[in-house]
Amino acid sequence: MAVKILIVGGGYAGFYTARGLERMLKPSEASITVVDPNPYMTYLPFLPEVAAGSIDPRHSVVSLRRHLKATEVVGGRVTKVDHSAKTAEITPETGEAWVEEYDVIVMTAGSVSRTFPIPGVADHAIGMKSIEEAVYVRDRLIGNFARAAALPVDSPEREALLTFTVVGGGFAGIETIAEMRSLATSLIEYYPQITIDDTHFHLVEAMGRIMPEVSEGMAEWVVQDLERRFVNVHLNTQLQNAEDKVVQLSTGEEFKSDIIVWTAGVMANPMVRTTDFPIDERGRLTALPTLQIAEDGTVVPDAWTAGDVSAVPDISKTPGPGGFCVPNAQHAVRQGKLMAKNIVAVLRAEQPIEYNHANQGAVAGLGIGNGVFQSGKFKLKGWMAWMAHRVYHGMAMPMFERKARVFSGWINNQFLGRDIAPTEHVLEPRVFFETYASRPKPKVEEAPKADEAAKADAAPKGDAKA
Structure with a gap:
């Protein structure tokens, strides 16, 4: 029976994990599902150039469905994980949430902007x-x-x-x-x-x-x-x-x-708090260098993590702050590629390899x-x-x-030269149409008919002295 692999998040780590698994596993060996609210992976280092008009926005994203041909892509959010029962609650953008069963889970939900309660x-x-x-x-x-x-x-x-x-x-x-x-x-x-x-x-x-x-x-x-x-x-x-x-x-x-x-700054996606996985004081999933989720050094079976959402020990000669891999694209991409190999290794009763990659600059x-x-x-x-x-x-x-x-x-x-035509109104695309659209005329109450008015005049008015 094919192993059901659920990947939470289609960013760098999730995308490269799914792509690696597709290459190494036959459909008869595993079914792969990626859940992400976006149908694409965003190449974050290009965002400043997108903001400057130097790169077309669509060129800085990668379609998940186009490039993950053997993976089921689900548009939605994983809002709860019960690993003890190996189930995940998936909430789509529209419609009712449902519970998905899995055999192996990959937590690559990425990070979000870290802010402080500053007024405004x-x-x-x-x-x-x-x-x-x-x-x-x-x-x-x-x-x-x-x-x-x-x-x-x-x-x-x-x-x-x-x-x-x-x-x-x-x-x-x-x-x-x-x-x-x-x-x-x-x-x-x-x-x-x-x-x-x-x-x-x-x-x-x-x-x-x-x-x-x-x-x-x-x-x-x-x-x-x-x-x-x-x-x-x-x-x-x-x-x-x-x-x-x-x-x-x-x-x-x-x-x-x-x-x-x-x-x-950034912080791990808060959705990890809706799981029963161990997390550190910064809200990251605790892991081993093999990218397996672990609690106090003990592996949580069939659970993997990589990228910004994880606290992966940095065992290179130049470790990051606190001894962990820093949240950047370099680590997420390479961790995703290795994690695919490690998942396949464990499925085939082989030993996973530790992630050891020094920052290239x-x-x-x-x-x-x-x-x-x-x-x-x-x-x-x-x-x-x-x-x-x-x-x-x-x-x-x-x-x-x-x-x-x-x-x-x-x-x-x-x-x-760069394109300097703004498209601000794309955020409210119906404004132009609504401004000039014809609308039904408001209904006007009809005047009482002549015979009804005559009857009303002929009706007794009562005692004038009353």
Whole structure:
């Protein structure tokens, strides 16, 4: 009888696990099911470039159904797991939830933005963890230029529209602010009413430095480069309030910012708390280097995990913070590939292999023609680093057809320039239709018929003296 394998989450780790299992197991050996609310895997390192209009949004995602041909893809969320009974509750976007039985479960639910209860953040900020968020930032930034160009130079509304804030100085935050700055600079050519001095970019970082993955000297160079491009970098600074889009910093500085992007960390998907699996103090599934879920070092049979949702011990020579693998694409992809092999090994009564992969380096794009790269003591800055960034991530993008779309898009932009047409109203696609749609005329009460009116006049009126 075929083994039923349930994969919770279709991100990096889940996608590569399913793909590996398809290659190594025959349909008679196993049935594979992936459950994810999205029908695609998002290549997160491309989101800042999507926000800058340098990559078509659809080119940075991978269709699960197209590329997982032997896997059943279920659109929905796993809202409860009872591993003692080997059942999972699946809740679709529409319709009733149902319980799915399984033999082996793979927990790759990924991560979500980690926020703090700062007033205004939940109401006005936006993350950089999904393709929809990146598209919104791009369209909103371009739309703000059009709106600001029609306003008086000294209006406070105009200044707010041209003020952009990114909270978090990790790789996601640095790439996001740099790509947004690059897009804004290119837009000035098309809006003669706006100068570079009219635009205001703020990066807010609570620590005393940015990008802890690179050397301090490299991080300082990035700060200087951002400041040279008119980005205000606020180190040792915390966001204290964002109500009504008014940014209040711990330094006392205050300004209104129409776009506030939150990139200050991630946390494991909270859905793991609805399972009976062991989790650590940070809400991650505890695991062994073999990627098996474990409690106090004891393997939980038929349960596996990888990626951002897991606390996988880092046994390389350069372990991550706390001795665990850091939540990034490098680890998730490689863990997914190994996990597929380990699952097959255990199914065939063989020994699983421990995950041991040292970080290959750090690369970041800082806008068109600019970037940084560091691997050990080897460093690159500027154009060469930007090229290394594009080559690395272009090749790391799953599937040949996705690679071809990404590279062809970059080549087109090189000769034709980036597309600056905003599509903000895609979020409310029926507004245009509703505005001009004909509607039924309101019903008018009919006047009483003549004979009924005459009868009413002839009716006795009663005693006038009463």
